[in-house]
Amino acid sequence: MNPLVVGNWKMNLDLTEAYVLSGRIATGVGSVGGTDVVLCPPNSFIFAINEYLKAKPTNLYLGCQNTMYEDEGAYTGETSLKMLKPIVKFAIIGHSERRRIFSEDDALINKKLKYILDNLVTPILCVGEKDRYQLEEYYEHEVKKMSAEGGMLRQIELAVKGIDKQKLRGLVIAYEPIWAIGTNNAATGAYAAAICYIIRNFLVEKFGSEIADEIRILYGGSVSSGQTREFMLQPSIDGLLVGGASLKAKEFIEIVKISAEVKSGRKF
Numbered sequence: 001m002n003p004l005v006v007g008n009w010k011m012n013l014d015l016t017e018a019y020v021l022s023g024r025i026a027t028g029v030g031s032v033g034g035t036d037v038v039l040c041p042p043n044s045f046i047f048a049i050n051e052y053l054k055a056k057p058t059n060l061y062l063g064c065q066n067t068m069y070e071d072e073g074a075y076t077g078e079t080s081l082k083m084l085k086p087i088v089k090f091a092i093i094g095h096s097e098r099r100r101i102f103s104e105d106d107a108l109i110n111k112k113l114k115y116i117l118d119n120l121v122t123p124i125l126c127v128g129e130k131d132r133y134q135l136e137e138y139y140e141h142e143v144k145k146m147s148a149e150g151g152m153l154r155q156i157e158l159a160v161k162g163i164d165k166q167k168l169r170g171l172v173i174a175y176e177p178i179w180a181i182g183t184n185n186a187a188t189g190a191y192a193a194a195i196c197y198i199i200r201n202f203l204v205e206k207f208g209s210e211i212a213d214e215i216r217i218l219y220g221g222s223v224s225s226g227q228t229r230e231f232m233l234q235p236s237i238d239g240l241l242v243g244g245a246s247l248k249a250k251e252f253i254e255i256v257k258i259s260a261e262v263k264s265g266r267k268f
């Protein structure tokens with residue numbers, strides 16, 4: 001499967017800035033082959049950006065940063081996929097900021113995951129730990145902790161609860177350690193690779209390798225172009241979820257180019 005680079009703009013920019021950024025990125029990534037790129041602007045800009053980009057490159061998709069789990073109803077302030085679906089192909093859920101600031105719990109994320117899959121949109125399920133796992137000293141113990149209450153594997157387990165595994169083909173899991181998000185203190189390639197490998201093994205055990213092979217695992221948390229090679233050289237990492245650096249066109253395009261080069265061996 002193609003590597004995947006996702007830009008999560010969070011709640012940033014005004015409309016003019018969003019046009020400029022999306023336009024520059026569309027031009028910059030259009031010639032980068034074999035890599036899927038997703039822009040996740042604030043929901044309120046999605047339709048305008050889609051119009052603005054009209055002839056988007058085929059490897060560039062739009063995604064939303066969140067969705068309600070029903071099409072319509074008395075949910076003040078929410079947006080559903082019924083509204084966004086004509087345009088968005090991906091939907092982020094379970095981001096640590098939603099879990100922390102908006103108290104989204106695993107049960108809610110499970111509802112959203114079901115809803116997104118029913119709408120044939122690709123979910124980008126975010127999971128991650130608050131405090132760095134001490135894999136170097138306590139490997140077995142820390143892996144056990146991942147499956148216990150509040151652990152990173154437990155978050156995956158609860159998110160997919162009750163979902164037919166056949167529906168999970170194409171799912172994207174973004175491993176985002178909370179201690180690395182927005183801190184300029186990304187995990188090392190080795191650390192991120194170890195955790196993504198643990199996630200991969202967990203998926204193989206739970207769903208079988210045929211389905212697990214169709215699930216992409218991304219790393220996210222203070223990703224920059226400087227560290228992109230280090231992450232993408234890891235066989236267990238299929239792509240990146242980029243926050244702050246996705247707001248800078250040149251930097252984001254560089255991240256996409258390096259990702260494509262490392263995974264395909266071609267120069268862009």
Ligand code: PGA
Pocket residue numbers: 008176180181182183220221222223241242243244245
């Ligand atoms: P960051 O954000 O790259 O700014 O750390 C990543 C994210 O929160 O998705």
